[in-house]
Amino acid sequence: MAQLKQDRALYTRAKIIRAAAEVFDDLGFASASLSKIVNRAGVTIGAVYFHFTSKEELARAVMAEQVTDMTFPAGEEGLQLVIDITLDVARQLQHNTLLRAGIRLAVEQGAFGLEDDAAYSLWTELLRRQLAVARERGELLDRVDEREFAQLLVGAYTGTQLVSQITAGHDDLTERIATLWYYFLPGVAVPEVIPRLRLEPATSDTESF
Amino acid sequence: MAQLKQDRALYTRAKIIRAAAEVFDDLGFASASLSKIVNRAGVTIGAVYFHFTSKEELARAVMAEQVTDMTFPAGEEGLQLVIDITLDVARQLQHNTLLRAGIRLAVEQGAFGLEDDAAYSLWTELLRRQLAVARERGELLDRVDEREFAQLLVGAYTGTQLVSQITAGHDDLTERIATLWYYFLPGVAVPEVIPRLRLEPATSDTESF
Structure with missing residues (x-):
C-alpha cells in the first residue's frame, strides 16, 4: 500500500x-x-x-527534468553520437514541450530572479560522457579537454538556439548547429575522422534515454 | 533655437x-x-x-544602444581585433551598465514577450566588417564565410556569457572566451597566423567607438 x-x-x-x-x-x-x-x-x-x-x-x-521526455539517437557511440544528439535536440525542440520549456526557462531565468545551473550541468555531463567514448575511440585531438569542450559546447549551443529562436522561431536551428560543428571540428577531431562524420540529422530510428 | x-x-x-x-x-x-x-x-x-x-x-x-558607452580596443585591424573585441566585452561587462543591461535584456527578452533581433544584428555586422578586414589580410581559411561565422560567433558568445553569468557571475568569462577561440581557430584561421594571435585581454589602451 x-x-x-x-x-x-x-x-x-x-x-x-x-x-x-x-x-x-x-x-x-x-x-x-x-x-x-x-x-x-x-x-x-x-x-x-x-x-x-x-x-x-x-x-x-x-x-x-527537461530531458525526461527526450529520445536519444541510436547508433554508434563516440563523436558521431555527440553530433547526432545536438542535431536531434534541434528537431525535438519542435514537438517536445518539456524540452522546449526547460531550455527556454534556463535561458530566461534571470528575468525572474533565478540563477540555477542544474540544466547546464546536466547537459555538460551528458556530452562529456560521450566525448570520453570518442576519446577512447581515438577520435579526438590531443589538444581537446573533454570536460572543457563539453562545457563550451553547452554554452555555444544554448546561444545558437537562442539566436535561432529570436530570428527564425528555431526554423534554421539544425542548419546553424551543423555550421557550429563545421567550424569546431578542425580544432576537435582527428583529421581522418572528419570526412566520415555526418552533419545532417540522423534517421528517425531512435531509442529512449 | x-x-x-x-x-x-x-x-x-x-x-x-x-x-x-x-x-x-x-x-x-x-x-x-x-x-x-x-x-x-x-x-x-x-x-x-x-x-x-x-x-x-x-x-x-x-x-x-548597448554599445553606445563601449570603448573598442586599439591596435591592428583583422582577426586579432575580432579576438580583442570579444575579450574586451568580457572585461567591460564588469563596469559598463548599458552594455550589461543590453546583453541581459537581449537574452531574457522572451520572458517578457519580446522577440527583437536588433542587438544580435548589430553585433553580427560589427564582427562581419572586421572579419572582412581579416579576409583582405589573408588571415582566414578559404572555407570561412565571414557573415556565417560572424552570426555563429554572436550566438556562441551569447551562450558562453550566459553560462558564465549563471555559474560564476561572469568571473570566468575572459577565460571561457579564450577557450572558445582555442577550439574555433583551427577551423577559421590560416595555420601560420594562429601562433601570432594573442588570446589574453589587450592592454588598457583603448579608443572610443
Missing part, C-alpha cells in the same frame, strides 16, 4: 511538471500562474502544494 | 536610456517600472512618455 501511494505521488508530480511546462511554453514565465497550472494538470491545488511551494520551484523542476 | 531644443531632447533621451539600463540591471525587467526609471533619471514622467510609450519600448532602446 505504501508503495502504491508513493507511485501515485510520483505520477502526480510528473503530471504537474508536464502541465507546468505546457503553461510556461504557452504564456512565458511572467504570465504563468499556479492556478493555470493546476487547471491544466487536472489536480487539486493541494496536490501542487504537496510537491511544490511556488512557481519558481516548478520552473526549477521543469529545467532539471 | 530649434537646434538647441533638439540637442536637449537627445540629451534627455540618452539620460533616460542610461537610467533605464541601471534599473533593469539592478532589478531585472519584471521588477523594473517606469516610475523607478523616472526617479533614477531625474526627469518628469512627461519627458519619458515624450520618448517612450512603455517599459518594453525602453527595453528595446537599451538593447539597441
